[in-house]
Structure formats: C-alpha cells, structure tokens
Amino acid sequence: MKRRNFISLIGTTLAASPVLAQLYNETGSIPMAGQYEFPKLPYAYNALEPYIDAQTMELHYSKHHQGYYTKFIDAIKGTPEANLTIDELFAKTSTLNSAVRNNGGGFYNHLLFWENMGGPAKTAPSAELKNAIERDFGTFEKFKESFANAAKTQFGSGWAWLTADNNGKLFVSSTPNQDNPLMDVVAKRGTPLLTLDVWEHAYYLHYQNRRPEYVDNFWNIVNWDKVSERFRSVK
Ligand code: MN3
Numbered sequence: 001m002k003r004r005n006f007i008s009l010i011g012t013t014l015a016a017s018p019v020l021a022q023l024y025n026e027t028g029s030i031p032m033a034g035q036y037e038f039p040k041l042p043y044a045y046n047a048l049e050p051y052i053d054a055q056t057m058e059l060h061y062s063k064h065h066q067g068y069y070t071k072f073i074d075a076i077k078g079t080p081e082a083n084l085t086i087d088e089l090f091a092k093t094s095t096l097n098s099a100v101r102n103n104g105g106g107f108y109n110h111l112l113f114w115e116n117m118g119g120p121a122k123t124a125p126s127a128e129l130k131n132a133i134e135r136d137f138g139t140f141e142k143f144k145e146s147f148a149n150a151a152k153t154q155f156g157s158g159w160a161w162l163t164a165d166n167n168g169k170l171f172v173s174s175t176p177n178q179d180n181p182l183m184d185v186v187a188k189r190g191t192p193l194l195t196l197d198v199w200e201h202a203y204y205l206h207y208q209n210r211r212p213e214y215v216d217n218f219w220n221i222v223n224w225d226k227v228s229e230r231f232r233s234v235k
Contacts, residue, residue: 055205
C-alpha cells in the first residue's frame with residue numbers, strides 16, 4: 001500500500017507511528033515496543049449513515065475500540081511481546097494470555113474494520129482483486145453470498161473475513177470473539193483483506209436483533225479502494 005494514501009486517510013497522528021503504518025503495510029519488520037497509538041477514525045461518526053448510525057459509531061469507536069486499545073497496551077507493557085510486530089504477536093496467539101489475545105485482537109480488528117468502510121463515493125474492487133474473487137469463488141455474487149453467510153451464521157460475537165492465504169488464494173471465514181486470520185489458533189490462516197464486525201455492539205442500537213439486515217447493508221459502505229490496496233500489498 002502506498003504510504004501517501006495511508007497518510008491522507010488516517011492522518012498524521014497514526015502515520016507518525018511506524019508500527020501502525022506496518023499494520024496496514026504488512027511489509028518490513030518493525031518492533032512495536034509500546035509505539036502503538038490509538039488511531040483517529042478516518043471519517044465522521046455520521047459518515048456511514050443510514051447504514052450505520054452515528055451513535056453506534058461513536059460508542060463503538062470511542063468506548064469499545066478505545067477500551068480494547070487501552071487494555072492491550074496495559075497487557076503487553078513491559079513484556080517480551082511488546083517487541084514483536086503484530087504479525088509475530090498473533091502468530092503465537094496460542095501462547096498468549098487471554099488479555100493480550102482478546103484486547104490485541106480487538107485493537108487490530110477494528111482498525112481494519114474502520115478502514116474497509118467509508119470513502120468519498122461508491123467504490124468497486126480493482127480488476128486484479130475482482131479477477132481473484134472470480135477465480136476463487138466463481139462469481140462476485142457468490143463471494144458476497146459466502147461472506148454474508150459467514151457473517152450471519154457466526155454464533156454469538158465475532159467477525160467475518162475475506163482473507164488471502166500464503167499462496168494468494170482467497171477464502172471466507174468467521175472467527176469468534178476477537179480472533180482473526182493472523183492468529184495461530186484459527187483453522188485457516190492468512191492476511192485479512194475485508195472484515196465485518198458482527199458483535200451486537202456493532203449493530204444493536206439501529207438493527208436490534210436483525211443481524212442479516214445489517215450484513216446486507218454492509219455492501220453499501222465497503223471501501224473497495226482500501227480492500228484492493230490491501231490485496232496489492234500481500235501479493
Ligand atoms: Mn466491535
């Protein structure tokens with residue numbers, strides 16, 4: 001992903017942190033050593049209306065995400081894990097305590113989630129990503145069905161994912177709690193490209209129990225430019 005784009009989207013606070021840049025870049029190996037900063041939301045709370053309401057966004061970002069961040073920093077401060085990159089950290093999830101696993105996952109997953117929504121206008125996957133989706137799912141519609149099904153059927157709290165495995169092959173999965181496809185505890189691992197939060201806190205104020213409606217509306221606010229950039233960076 002081009003650094004220039006990163007800076008324009010996230011703002012100088014986050015761009016000033018090489019480690020957070022690395023979260024999006026996935027290249028190089030930069031130790032985190034307490035350099036994590038809590039990132040700015042890349043758009044206004046009301047930017048995703050009517051599909052996600054401003055009050056949900058405000059609570060989700062300023063309470064939930066901030067809470068994961070604070071607890072994650074507290075949990076890794078002064079430990080050997082503080083010197084790992086986020087990829088290295090999640091690659092040894094099976095050895096981590098639950099505070100690092102849950103809050104580290106919560107911190108990282110929401111970063112991806114905010115970034116893969118919004119944008120100034122409707123976007124579409126790059127030709128390259130569209131071709132890969134059609135190669136691995138048959139059609140774009142079949143991919144959407146598969147992803148939506150993963151999101152709707154994840155039992156309880158969790159996330160749906162579009163991920164590229166180590167060979168660049170795309171797959172859809174879901175994870176419970178704050179786990180993600182970078183973790184060594186999930187069945188299928190790879191680099192996440194697109195994610196959807198299906199915890200009730202992500203939709204309950206507006207949709208109550210209607211998770212399927214929230215999932216179907218997600219397609220209206222996906223920032224395919226960002227997803228395509230992530231795909232380019234892992235190829
Ligand atoms: Mn959440």
